[in-house]
Amino acid sequence: MKKITLLSALITSAITVPAFACTTILVGNQATTDGSFIVARNEDYQANNAKQFIYHPAEAKQKADFKSNANDFTYPAAENALEYTSLSDFDTHGTSMGEAGFNSAGVGISATETIYNGTQALAVDPYVTKTGIGEDAIENVILPRVKTAKEGVELLGKIIEKQGASEGFGVAFVDKTGIWYLETGSGHQWMAQKIPANKYFVSANQGRLTTYKPHNPDYLASPTLVSFAEQHALYTPVTGEAFNFHKAYSQDTKNDQTYNYPRVWTLQHMYTKGLNTKITQGESFPIFLKPSHKLSVADVEQGLRNHYQGTSHDPYANSNPKEAYRPISVFRTQESHILQVRPNLPIAIGETEYMAYGMTALSVYIPYYQGMTEVPKALTIGTDKADNLSANWQFRKLQTIAMTNWNEFSPIVQKAYQQFEQQTAVKQQELEKQYLAIYKKQPKQAQALINQFEQKTVDNALALTNELTNTLLTKMTHNTDMLYHFEGA
Template sequence: MKTKSVMLSVALSMVCLAASNAEACTTTIVTKGASADGSAYVTHSNDSFSSDPSIVYVPAKDHPAGAMRKVYPSAIAWDDLPEYECYSNPRLVAPERAEAYAYPGKKQTKPMGEIPQVAHTYAYIDSDYAVMNEHGLMLGECTNNSLHLEYLEPKEGRGIFYASELGRVALERCRTAREAVQLMGGLIDKYGLWGTGETLLVADREEGWVLEMQPTPTGKGGFWIAQRVPDGEFFVAANQFRIRAIKPGSPDQIFNPQLPDMLKKAGWAAYDKKGNLDWVRSMKAAEDFHPYFALRRVWRALSLVAPSSKLPAKVKNWDTEAYPFSVRPDHPLTLAEIMDLHRDAYEGTPFDRRKGENAGPFALPYRYGKTKWERSITSSNIAYTWIAQVKDSLPQPIFWLAMSAPAESTYVPLAVAPLPEAYAKNDRTKYDPAKAWWISQQVTTLTKGYYSAMVPKVLETARKGEQRSMELVTSASGQSKEEFAQTLRGNADRVLTDWRELYGKLLAEHDGGHGLEYDKAFQPKADKVLKY
């Protein structure tokens, strides 16, 4: 049982997080030994109704001696910051960083501070969070709750870094995951954190690391720790810290040596049953909104890839030790299986989101309104999902991008290179039929209205297109980097054309609801809110 004081803290946290832009994300690492084709993967769903869906190529650059790098704020951390000219859409106005961040007529975003620039920065793909760079360094992200400190607002004298800018600096300067973890940890120690608790997944061809961070109450420095995902295993995070015992001297962990003393000094130190300093408990990393907002997704993802683990769907508390840090899949995971994991709504389980009166006559897995429903991996508020992939046989690193929720969309492969114009400067507040966000959103929105009747055809079209794209990636593996990038740009344009046509076909075939039948199979009982 929770004490009254803890219950009050949970209630206050719910009220605070309701204002946050970073509403929820699910992110995974598939190490190369866990994949069917020897690729390493990092996935991330960017889940926010106010997210900027623009995908930006930031080119490699040389910088003069003595140059400084601006560190910008981010509205995705919590909310708009007018004092910094920082808003959700567009996320950044900074033409010096990339052409796609130039918005004539808009005021430039004001930096929170500066750090010394390096002589050369690498090319990378950027979004609300950094995606991957030209050397195959990949990132994923999710925002985490802490009852100690839900959100530290940016102020003079506090830290200048939020996770989004940390990831960008890492992609600009690093080739390996270990190097990136060490760099970001050093930046936290020196320049400090603001914002929310965060997880950044950091991986390259050989290693995958989980970096978790939390601002200090003063904004000086920050609490952070990283743990390696063993090769051959799969990791998932879903808005809750996942690292448990802090192990000084372990080759599989990296953290500030002062971390244990910092936690004790702050009065946050908490321990597991074996007497180890426990990161999750020290952070008071309780779930957001209501039970199973985070843990159910962790259970589902781990159970999908390793059903033999027979993990319990119900646990007693947010700090349960029932779910392992990572698992070895029952079989090597294919790219198609990784894609479908992000489409999951607990189908075939007692928690199937398509069932119950709240699913409506068309078995919609999503919920709307002020009530904070239990979350599934797929969500109504997903702006985009990426699957970053590194494989030695490919001419260069690629990422598979699904605009909007992938359960009603399709994944398109793109290289770390200039992108089709359809992906830059997507404004979700103004309809533009030439932009990838709106091309995808048309199908997604229509499908959500008549879900069970339309989603089978949408997914059939999506998977056929994804299979063609996979075959194209394989057949183009002998091309040069430039040829390969151009091949993928051409393919992306064709997929967007196909998706425009699909929208038209769905409208024509079901004009006014013609031919649509609601799904009686999914109307047995109303949803019930599960409690610990």
């Protein structure tokens, strides 16, 4: 994930370079066990940077223009702003760095997957670092305004064309009709594609889209995408060779072979058996794949928790912080989210955001329904300093302790959280059944059911987390005692 910028001398004019990273998984509804669309991502930055779950009520007119906390990008206040949720950095107070959420029209966004556009493309169309749109602004600008996923793509695309992109990024949009994924190509060029309904897509800090069909309704792009590439020799038409967005606007470098390729390769081989791709040859990885079996939210959670366990590249089991392969699950993950859209259900319960604080391999995914209007207080607080009240830090403390003795402590945490997630799934079914029975005739009572469910689920998750923290502290105390016992005669 990009939170700060670093000067680069890769090209003649200075550009911003994404300093951090994420992993994205998108699944079409014909590739899932329950016919849902799934958009998921780990947001990786710094372990001390607390995230807050923010509910933004609808507004006839927003009180002020949007002003980025990362640069000088601004955007006019929205008229008839829709209700939406965001996962914001503690120091933005919910005004920016939203990352993920749903709005009341049923549109979900995950923003952003940091990507690296090609140096040749950026040499002729650099990022607009001072006033362009970037990760800090995207969700908070787009979600209050759009009523479909496609509208979200088109609005972000127009902003990129007019005001520029401040960095390279990929953004996922979802609604009841499908998933769109947009990638930047340079400061003002972009393209987006609708994810095939029967396939899944994985991205790990690289531009992944390749094919562009200008007259196909499943593709959108900046008007000069191809002509600009031709004009600046990013693409030279050759008989039989179609325009390739990745080749023209992205890059493959030596660093990708250890930082990005292993994550994509691992997830593709996890979900699709029998692939013969080699881990170092990312240029040949398929863009979209059919899974060997239909995927569930639990399968996506498993993917986001992967750290090459069972192999020599597992940095935690092997106590190797210098492992060359960058794992999917890293300690500095701030939050991980899975946006699920079930089109056959009312939006209030059919759109669910599963969110885990901190390191995915040592955290628990809790479901938050779009119909939630009262966010449990523990989710809305927390700073960059440890405390005893915020959900962020209660989860983070447990993870920090578990990391001191991975092989002994992590199985305890993982087993308890797995059981909790399974129990919560059963309770979700009960809630949804109750909601469907009354929501038409008793909408207020139905909404209250959702708020009560969320509060109780968060309370139970935090109670379990504190119990686990004390369990590990007890074991750590004993281990320390045995190490420095000095018993005497």
